[in-house]
Amino acid sequence: MSLLRTRGLSRHFGGLIAVEGVDFDLEEGEVRALIGPNGAGKSTLVGMISGRIPPSRGTIEFDGVEITSWPAHKRIMAGMSYTFQITSVFPGLPVRENVALAARRRVPQGEVTQAVEAALARVGLGERIDQEAGDLSYGHQRLLEIAMGLVQRPRLLILDEPTQGLAEGEVAQFKALIRDLAGATTILLIEHNMQVVMEVADRVSVLNFGEMLAQGTPEEIRANAEVQAAYLGGGDAAA
Amino acid sequence: MLATLEGSVTAAVLALTAVGLSLVFGVMRVVNIAHGEFFMLGAVIAYVLTRAISGHPAVGFAVALVVAPVLVGVLAVVADMTILKRLDYDPERTIVATIGLLYIIQQLTLMSYGPDARPVEAPFNTRLALPWFEWGENGLAMYWPWGLSTTSYKLAVIGAAVVLLCGIWAMMARTRIGLVMRATQADRDMAQAFGIPVEKVYAMVFGIGAGLAAMAAVLIVPIQQAHYLMGADPLLLSFIVVIIGGLGSLPGTVVAAILIGLSDGIISVFFSPTLAKILATLLVGLVLVFRPQGLFGTRGV
Amino acid sequence: MSGAGRIWGLHLGLIAVLFALQFLLPAYHHGNLARIMVLASYAVGYNILFGYTGLLSLGHALFFAAGMYGMGLGIQHGGLSPAPALVLGIGAGAVVSLALGLLALRTSGVAFMIVTLMFAQAGYLTILYFGEYTRGDEGFVIQSAQRVLWGIDLSEPSNRYFAALVLFAACLLLSLWLIRRPFGRTLIAIRENEERVRMLGYDTQAHKLGAMVISGTISAAAGAFYGLLFGYAGASFGAVPHSILPLLYVLLGGAGTILGPFMGALFMFYLIDLSSGVTTAHMLIAGVALVLLTLFAPQGIMGELRRRAFGWLP
Numbered sequence: 001m002s003l004l005r006t007r008g009l010s011r012h013f014g015g016l017i018a019v020e021g022v023d024f025d026l027e028e029g030e031v032r033a034l035i036g037p038n039g040a041g042k043s044t045l046v047g048m049i050s051g052r053i054p055p056s057r058g059t060i061e062f063d064g065v066e067i068t069s070w071p072a073h074k075r076i077m078a079g080m081s082y083t084f085q086i087t088s089v090f091p092g093l094p095v096r097e098n099v100a101l102a103a104r105r106r107v108p109q110g111e112v113t114q115a116v117e118a119a120l121a122r123v124g125l126g127e128r129i130d131q132e133a134g135d136l137s138y139g140h141q142r143l144l145e146i147a148m149g150l151v152q153r154p155r156l157l158i159l160d161e162p163t164q165g166l167a168e169g170e171v172a173q174f175k176a177l178i179r180d181l182a183g184a185t186t187i188l189l190i191e192h193n194m195q196v197v198m199e200v201a202d203r204v205s206v207l208n209f210g211e212m213l214a215q216g217t218p219e220e221i222r223a224n225a226e227v228q229a230a231y232l233g234g235g236d237a238a239a
Numbered sequence: 240m241l242a243t244l245e246g247s248v249t250a251a252v253l254a255l256t257a258v259g260l261s262l263v264f265g266v267m268r269v270v271n272i273a274h275g276e277f278f279m280l281g282a283v284i285a286y287v288l289t290r291a292i293s294g295h296p297a298v299g300f301a302v303a304l305v306v307a308p309v310l311v312g313v314l315a316v317v318a319d320m321t322i323l324k325r326l327d328y329d330p331e332r333t334i335v336a337t338i339g340l341l342y343i344i345q346q347l348t349l350m351s352y353g354p355d356a357r358p359v360e361a362p363f364n365t366r367l368a369l370p371w372f373e374w375g376e377n378g379l380a381m382y383w384p385w386g387l388s389t390t391s392y393k394l395a396v397i398g399a400a401v402v403l404l405c406g407i408w409a410m411m412a413r414t415r416i417g418l419v420m421r422a423t424q425a426d427r428d429m430a431q432a433f434g435i436p437v438e439k440v441y442a443m444v445f446g447i448g449a450g451l452a453a454m455a456a457v458l459i460v461p462i463q464q465a466h467y468l469m470g471a472d473p474l475l476l477s478f479i480v481v482i483i484g485g486l487g488s489l490p491g492t493v494v495a496a497i498l499i500g501l502s503d504g505i506i507s508v509f510f511s512p513t514l515a516k517i518l519a520t521l522l523v524g525l526v527l528v529f530r531p532q533g534l535f536g537t538r539g540v
Numbered sequence: 541m542s543g544a545g546r547i548w549g550l551h552l553g554l555i556a557v558l559f560a561l562q563f564l565l566p567a568y569h570h571g572n573l574a575r576i577m578v579l580a581s582y583a584v585g586y587n588i589l590f591g592y593t594g595l596l597s598l599g600h601a602l603f604f605a606a607g608m609y610g611m612g613l614g615i616q617h618g619g620l621s622p623a624p625a626l627v628l629g630i631g632a633g634a635v636v637s638l639a640l641g642l643l644a645l646r647t648s649g650v651a652f653m654i655v656t657l658m659f660a661q662a663g664y665l666t667i668l669y670f671g672e673y674t675r676g677d678e679g680f681v682i683q684s685a686q687r688v689l690w691g692i693d694l695s696e697p698s699n700r701y702f703a704a705l706v707l708f709a710a711c712l713l714l715s716l717w718l719i720r721r722p723f724g725r726t727l728i729a730i731r732e733n734e735e736r737v738r739m740l741g742y743d744t745q746a747h748k749l750g751a752m753v754i755s756g757t758i759s760a761a762a763g764a765f766y767g768l769l770f771g772y773a774g775a776s777f778g779a780v781p782h783s784i785l786p787l788l789y790v791l792l793g794g795a796g797t798i799l800g801p802f803m804g805a806l807f808m809f810y811l812i813d814l815s816s817g818v819t820t821a822h823m824l825i826a827g828v829a830l831v832l833l834t835l836f837a838p839q840g841i842m843g844e845l846r847r848r849a850f851g852w853l854p
Contacts, residue, residue, distance in 0.1 A: 076741030090732040101729050104722050105741040330650045331596055336834045342827025349821050517665045524658035527651050528643050
């Protein structure tokens with residue numbers, strides 16, 4: 001059974017069509033990359049899945065339950081976790097408290113401290129636990145975001161461009177982390193870095209002009225002429 | 240009929256005051272709580288000037304009509320450059336600062352001008368009787384009844400307000416200054432990138448907004464009186480008008496001012512003034528909660 | 541000393557000092573300090589919403605007045621004794637803050653400020669409108685005979701001081717306890733970045749409503765005690781300047797610090813007290829202070845202390 005299922009999911013902003021009629025299925029335990037040129041509607045799509053943006057039409061099911069009208073916080077409690085594209089940590093609070101805020105929602109009271117330390121160690125921020133989050137470098141703030149997602153022990157972890165702005169070593173560390181999580185956690189990854197996509201994703205979905213253009217294994221997508229055309233036509237040669 | 244005329248005077252003055260507030264909010268995104276005090280200052284300066292200048296009252300009044308708005312405008316520009324600019328026009332902090340400004344202006348006026356309400360003589364004040372038609376014994380007859388009369392001055396206030404509002408509209412729509420203001424309103428960063436001196440535009444807008452309030456006060460002061468607490472009602476009414484008209488929308492503001500001004504007299508006939516004010520404040524609160532784009536506007540806060 | 545021990549020690553120490561001061565102070569300052577402690581309790585309530593949750597209300601006089609009039613009218617027209625009258629006042633504050641919260645929290649930022657201002661103004665006008673019962677601006681006096689709580693005459697200065705201290709200590713310790721708990725920590729996070737808190741799985745709307753009700757109820761308790769201890773209820777306690785007052789105290793003392801409200805109330809009270817020899821226009825001092833604080837010291841006294849030297853201050 002699919003962990004996540006959308007049918008006919010659409011979002012219009014005024015006259016602008018951001019996402020149109022997307023049917024999207026995510027199997028339990030897979031690592032799925034969502035790619036597409038800039039403005040293809042990737043962030044809008046995951047925004048609707050996570051509850052940040054209400055859809056104009058269509059339905060969303062999570063774990064067999066329809067959640068289309070659920071508020072975001074209820075979806076998180078049901079086992080989703082979402083990390084922001086633009087780092088969105090609490091700059092005035094210590095790193096420990098940032099992760100603890102995420103943990104308190106999903107981890108029993110007595111285990112919070114331990115879970116926080118474990119999550120931070122896993123992304124390599126163990127030594128910075130008592131620093132203020134605002135003092136971290138940009139790359140470290142991104143890793144902190146991921147730790148905030150991990151500590152919630154989500155069934156579905158949504159990562160919105162997690163490697164943007166990371167140094168090469170940090171990207172390698174991130175790839176290792178995803179491989180480590182794969183199988184236990186279902187991961188939906190919006191990613192621009194195609195090398196990361198090819199290495200970590202089980203399957204890839206391509207969004208173009210708000211519609212699902214193609215889905216398949218990384219190899220299939222790489223060979224797909226339509227996808228190549230979309231990227232070249234979209235002017236995003238970096239892909 | 241008479242209530243409508245009195246209402247038109249209220250509407251005219253209110254429209255000027257509210258357009259000042261709306262302009263400041265529209266372009267600068269600043270909610271100026273001290274707006275009513277700029278209004279009050281206009282009236283007080285008019286009193287001082289008409290007292291100081293001897294001769295026909297019209298001379299002093301004419302001077303006041305020019306000098307008071309300019310003085311108040313300059314004061315506002317100074318306040319903008321010394322306070323608001325340093326806060327980087329942060330919406331919440333500027334509100335707190337303008338509350339401070341409100342008390343500073345109000346209390347300094349109390350200390351220098353005193354707690355009394357003082358009248359200003361109108362420059363001209365001919366009583367104009369209005370005709371009334373009635374179906375009498377000899378067919379349609381025209382009356383000149385007592386009580387149904389207005390003064391030439393009140394008509395002049397309405398006329399002046401219409402001229403000023405047309406002037407503002409022409410400035411916004413037809414001149415380069417208006418274009419620059421609209422560009423700044425639409426996108427501050429983009430305007431800055433195109434070489435528009437945003438900070439100067441802001442200072443100017445804040446000055447013009449305050450000047451409009453002062454101008455409205457000079458116009459109304461021969462009908463009301465100058466008092467250090469007189470800023471509260473225009474502030475509240477302007478808020479109502481600006482919020483109902485849609486924040487930052489000038490046409491909406493004028494339409495709402497006319498509606499509120501005309502209905503003001505009518506509402507107080509049915510309710511006590513206090514109850515009318517309670518309803519008005521509740522209305523503003525509820526409009527902001529349930530229709531933040533205003534009853535006419537399209538944009539939210 | 542451990543972190544928690546140091547924090548509790550400091551605040552219990554302040555309460556002990558205030559307790560001792562009542563035996564040392566001359567009558568004039570003794571009376572002032574009782575008043576300051578009640579006003580500081582009002583500011584403690586305000587600080588929970590403004591300082592810790594980041595919601596700037598311009599309408600807290602509504603809650604203060606709800607407490608004051610709930611208590612005062614209960615005694616004056618309901619024939620209640622002080623204890624149930626206090627409960628009535630505090631309950632009125634809870635209900636009013638819940639109602640205003642449900643409405644005003646649909647907005648945010650500048651709109652929230654204006655909405656709270658407008659509803660508080662409507663409340664003030666309502667007090668004037670029912671002048672028959674409230675006696676409007678003039679207000680009404682609560683006789684000493686009606687101010688005897690459990691056999692303690694609250695119009696007697698040392699009893700009054702002690703009652704004010706009990707109120708202040710309760711509010712201070714409650715706010716300290718609150719912000720050290722997960723609920724309070726979430727409020728701080730909402731202040732820092734509300735959208736992120738929502739996406740961590742918190743119902744931020746419910747948290748903000750909770751903060752509003754706690755804040756409003758504490759403010760109402762301060763209003764009810766103020767009326768009872770000083771024997772007077774008047775419409776000016778519901779007017780706009782009385783909503784600005786706690787904002788001023790909290791900004792001066794330090795928003796989002798536990799001791800800030802008390803420090804702000806203490807300094808501002810004596811600043812105005814000293815200036816009253818020079819001018820009767822005492823709101824001028826408030827205006828100047830507001831502008832200067834926003835410009836030069838947005839952190840306030842305790843905020844600066846925390847930033848410069850004592851990072852552990854809650």
